[in-house]
Amino acid sequence: MKNIFNSFPYQYHLRNLFARKASTLLNLFAVMVTVLVFLVMNGMAAGLKHSLQSTGREDILVLLTRGAQTAEVSKIPYDFFPVLKYYPQIAKRTDGSPKLSQEVYTLKPMLVDDSKNRRWIPMRGIDPASLDLYKNLLQLEGNALQNSHDLLVGNLARLKLGNVKIGDQIQIGRQKHKIVGFFSASGSAYESELWMSRNDLKVDFDMSYDSIAVVQFNSLKNRDDFIDAVSNDKRLRLDIKTEREYFSSLSENAGILEFIANLIAIVLSIAAVFTGMNALYASVAARSTEIGTLRSMGYGRQSIQLGFMFEGVSLSLLAGCAALLLSLFFQHLPIAFMRASFRIQIPFTLMIQGFGLSFMVGLIGSYIPARQAAKMKIVQALR
Numbered sequence: 001m002k003n004i005f006n007s008f009p010y011q012y013h014l015r016n017l018f019a020r021k022a023s024t025l026l027n028l029f030a031v032m033v034t035v036l037v038f039l040v041m042n043g044m045a046a047g048l049k050h051s052l053q054s055t056g057r058e059d060i061l062v063l064l065t066r067g068a069q070t071a072e073v074s075k076i077p078y079d080f081f082p083v084l085k086y087y088p089q090i091a092k093r094t095d096g097s098p099k100l101s102q103e104v105y106t107l108k109p110m111l112v113d114d115s116k117n118r119r120w121i122p123m124r125g126i127d128p129a130s131l132d133l134y135k136n137l138l139q140l141e142g143n144a145l146q147n148s149h150d151l152l153v154g155n156l157a158r159l160k161l162g163n164v165k166i167g168d169q170i171q172i173g174r175q176k177h178k179i180v181g182f183f184s185a186s187g188s189a190y191e192s193e194l195w196m197s198r199n200d201l202k203v204d205f206d207m208s209y210d211s212i213a214v215v216q217f218n219s220l221k222n223r224d225d226f227i228d229a230v231s232n233d234k235r236l237r238l239d240i241k242t243e244r245e246y247f248s249s250l251s252e253n254a255g256i257l258e259f260i261a262n263l264i265a266i267v268l269s270i271a272a273v274f275t276g277m278n279a280l281y282a283s284v285a286a287r288s289t290e291i292g293t294l295r296s297m298g299y300g301r302q303s304i305q306l307g308f309m310f311e312g313v314s315l316s317l318l319a320g321c322a323a324l325l326l327s328l329f330f331q332h333l334p335i336a337f338m339r340a341s342f343r344i345q346i347p348f349t350l351m352i353q354g355f356g357l358s359f360m361v362g363l364i365g366s367y368i369p370a371r372q373a374a375k376m377k378i379v380q381a382l383r
Contacts, residue, residue, distance in 0.1 A: 024315060030275040031319035031361050034325075039327040041261030043346040044335065051342040053188050059223060060133065060243040063213040063230075068239065069249065071105035073211040076238070083235055084213060089226040091218045093132070101130035101218040104201045106211070110172065111294045119160040122193045123148075123172070125201030133216050135188070142166045142181025148200060151177035154191035155184045156342065159334050162362040172196070173204025187343065189247055214243075269357065273365040312366025315358060320358025324351055 063084070068074035081102055084090075090098040104125035109118040128145040131138070145152060151170070158164060169176045177196055185191050201207065217223040227240050241249070333344045 016291065025316050027275055028319045028322070030268075030272040031316045031322045031358055034265065034272045034360050034361060035320050035323035035354045037268055037355055038265035038345055039323060039350060040263060040330050040344065042258060042350055042353075043327070043330060043344040044342075045258040045261055046347065046350065047335070047342040047345040050345050051192070053185060057243050058220060059217050061215045061217070061223060061226070062241050062243055062246040063215065063238045064211075064241075066237045066239050071103075071211045072107055074105075074211045076102075076211065076213060078209070080236055080238070081210070081213065083087060083233070084215070084230070087229060089217060089222040089229070091216045091222075101126060101132055101133050101214040102198060102210045103130075103214055104198050104207060104209075104211050106201065106205060106207070108173070108205065110170075121157055121160055122191050124195050125198035126195060127198050130214075133214055134190075136183075137185050137188070138183045139185070140181050140183050140293075141180075143196065144181065144214025145197060146180070148197055149175060149177050150196065152195040153179055153182050154193050154195075155182060156191040156334055157194055158182060167207070174206075175200065175204055189342075192342070194205075197221055209258045213238075265357065269361050272361050275365070309363065309366045313362035316358045316365070316372055317355070320355045323358065324354060327354070 062071075063076070064071065064074035065076055081100075085098050085100055087098075090100055092098060105122070105308065107120055107122050110121050111118055126145070131144055139153075142152075143150075144259055151172070153161065153164065164179060166179050166181060170179065170180045171177075172194070177200070181190070183195075198210070204242070215226070217226065223242075230238060230240060327346050330344050331346050335342065335344060
């Protein structure tokens with residue numbers, strides 16, 4: 001490492017960064033914004049993936065009508081439920097009733113403040129007695145669903161609704177509902193939902209059907225036996241997924257978000273590369289005498305090129321470090337994107353990628369101007 005640093009005047013190039021403050025700050029800002037946008041956008045995608053993929057257990061099955069990929073479009077015929085309830089593999093409550101929850105699910109725009117803004121919010125209609133399927137997941141602040149028009153609000157859905165509190169009345173569809181509690185669910189997708197009575201949600205939006213059935217089992221063997229039995233039951237036309245499989249299949253939005261993040265990062269990276277190139281080109285032209293002096297002192301073409309590349313890469317890495325520090329303010333920030341709510345996740349591996357991006361921007365942006373500086377002849381540079 002010592003021999004590498006002795007092969008070019010690195011102290012001269014470091015001092016030059018502070019000597020030309022305007023161009024240095026411009027390059028610093030361009031690379032910093034590029035890396036920060038890359039980190040935050042990919043952090044949003046990672047947060048959305050975490051929210052969906054961390055949701056779900058293997059002992060819970062979600063049943064949808066055949067061909068339906070999501071609960072929003074699933075419509076289970078009413079006569080399917082009396083058949084399902086008598087399957088012996090389903091876990092039983094203390095009163096002997098099966099742990100099967102008929103649920104209504106929809107996604108509707110809601111007015112969220114006085115400015116008449118609308119936000120898409122997922123809503124789940126469930127019978128209060130069926131909340132025991134989720135008792136190990138939900139941490140309640142306030143009361144559970146008990147009466148008609150009661151409403152539970154997920155902590156991330158609360159962000160979309162604005163400044164609401166327990167006891168507030170909010171309009172949902174045809175009726176007003178009273179907020180009786182808020183709930184968290186270990187950062188899972190449930191936190192972005194509103195939960196209310198199944199019959200209330202049907203009345204709110206004039207729905208005559210149930211969307212999904214959620215079923216719990218005491219063992220994975222009972223679960224697998226149930227899947228085989230229902231799949232072969234000609235009275236039922238249902239697709240069956242574990243709760244984890246169901247939510248993982250919804251993570252397509254994270255892929256779209258990742259694509260957008262990388263596309264924006266590419267565009268900004270190109271802009272940052274050209275910004276760095278222009279600044280270094282101008283710097284090379286303004287410092288031709290200094291380059292000639294360095295050559296006359298015995299520094300060869302390779303040393304000159306290496307020195308200017310060191311200058312560009314050092315500045316980019318400094319910008320990358322600044323972006324990494326700023327990204328910490330976004331870590332775990334709750335956010336509402338499209339129809340989902342989640343928290344930004346910027347893991348260490350993503351930070352390494354952001355740092356690598358800053359290095360590549362600096363390397364590519366400085367290579368051509370550095371070669372131009374290295375090609376200068378001593379006599380021409382000193383003239």
